Amino acid sequence: MRTIEPTTQAENMLKTILLSFFLLVITCNAAVQDFCVGDLKAPEGPAGYSCKSPADVTVADFVFTGFRAAGNTTNIINAAVSPAFAAQFPGLNGLGLSIARLDLAPGGVVPMHTHPGASELLLVVQGSIVTGFISSANNVYVKKLVKGDIMVFPQGLLHFQINAGGRTAVAFASFSSQNPGLQITDFALFGNTLPSSLVEKTTFLDDAQVKKLKAVLGGSG
Template structure:
């Protein structure tokens, strides 16, 4: 009686192991859906799919926010597809800022490796949590909450942000309000700003209407 049971268990283990899929490297030739990219044929997967070298150089901070965010999400780093994680490099020149924004699809963990960063987030109860971080400090931002980063010193600051999703998503509040075609009258009503202020911000951030 024991032998059939042992044999059945052995066959079950073999079948389960055969069904395990170690990874799902993103097939960037196909569309991306809510669940990520479809899987690349394992026969075409190489070690290059699991290595990202885009952080060797600093991002270009010559822009309106004096900052650069260099992502290594599934679209840039196919090996993280389906693994529930990703990473990005943040460069903040003196005076640099990553404006108030949210990642609807992931929590974020920020590690400062150079300089000083003033950062924080706002809870859904409108409680504010702000801290000045220096090299070696880490802060976490819960999923979906508004947060920001500002250079807190006189030299370039560098940090790495890890996310609990290969595609955390991003919405910057300033651009959501003033960088699109939403009519100015509606923006004024919903922000309590006057027409001149709204038009000025739309001109700066590329909006219209």
């Protein structure tokens, strides 16, 4: 009777394990979904948009050309923010990142605001910008940025951008979410229907100041 050597048994067991692992990898790869291009015709939920059928996906879903032209800075803040979030760039859906272009005319400002859903990384590509954020401990971090400089703003913290020169400044802001959200403090306080008496008590401003700001920012009450 032929006896199988222990070494041969070990080799056969190793081959069996490797074959099983190889088959598992093939099966897993077959089930991987490479992307989930957003179906903008469907409602957006907390996790993003539903996926378009792969048969309907084209290269155009992965390309965004909206930054070729500067944003319109003819407005009350002399600034424009042009977003490339999932709603504008469906190929980002489910990937956890997005980007926006910021144009600041001379005297332009993006007022205090927060992004509840993402941290932000700001890269200046033209001009100079004074920017900063306030921590939850009320510590202030402010810096003048010039071309090539980058600053990060942690998720949910108040921050701002101001043109620091005599010509238009341009920057690109990337976010750690496909939909970072935005709440501008000035508009949250004075651009709604919250009664002026309540705004006055919570901001320590007098009635005339509150009503003036509401008139400027479109609020009432």
